[in-house]
Amino acid sequence: MKPYSLVMGSLLVLALAVIAWGKGTVFSIRDVDIELCQEKVLRIVAEKMGVELDPAIDRPRVVVDMPAEEFNAELYKMGVLTTLRPCSHHTYPIYFPRINVIHLTPNSDLSTLAHEYVHYLQVKYPKANMRGDGATPDWMEEQARKIQYWFWDTYVKKGNRP
Numbered sequence: 001m002k003p004y005s006l007v008m009g010s011l012l013v014l015a016l017a018v019i020a021w022g023k024g025t026v027f028s029i030r031d032v033d034i035e036l037c038q039e040k041v042l043r044i045v046a047e048k049m050g051v052e053l054d055p056a057i058d059r060p061r062v063v064v065d066m067p068a069e070e071f072n073a074e075l076y077k078m079g080v081l082t083t084l085r086p087c088s089h090h091t092y093p094i095y096f097p098r099i100n101v102i103h104l105t106p107n108s109d110l111s112t113l114a115h116e117y118v119h120y121l122q123v124k125y126p127k128a129n130m131r132g133d134g135a136t137p138d139w140m141e142e143q144a145r146k147i148q149y150w151f152w153d154t155y156v157k158k159g160n161r162p
Helices: 003-022 034-051 068-078 108-124 138-157
Strands: 062-063 094-095 101-104
Touching: 034 108, 034 138, 068 094, 094 108, 101 108, 108 138
Parallel strands: 062 101
Antiparallel strands: 094 101
16 A cells, blocks of 8 residues: 555544544544554644654554453553453453553543553653642553543544544
8 A cells, every 4th residue: 555545544534533523423443443543642642741752662552352361461460460360351441561552442432542542651751750730649540531531622522633
């Protein structure tokens, strides 16, 4: 595929998403070409956080609907699970720093991707790992939620093209 075709295809996917969002339809991740959207969403989040992206730092791989066994194994390795339980079929959006993977569920939207990119930037870019005003013990999650809500209001809810 020629680069021009790829760019035009990306713009078409984003335009269709914007039209649908403007009509009150929220696309889930399964309804958009995530590979076409992820770099743009990352750049928007990085700019909002004041982070200059470094091409030498690997971008996270985005996985939708990771098998539950693999998901639970990563939670166990992170120390989130204290025992490796028999397979639970419940997964949720999360950034796995050890393997540099963002996991999304099929019902996630682009604001969820933005939220997980905040965690990626907090881990990989020391300058992004800063307390905001009104810091709490869970300030990393607070920062991710604030940017997710901002992204939702700016791009998803209003139908603006990211």
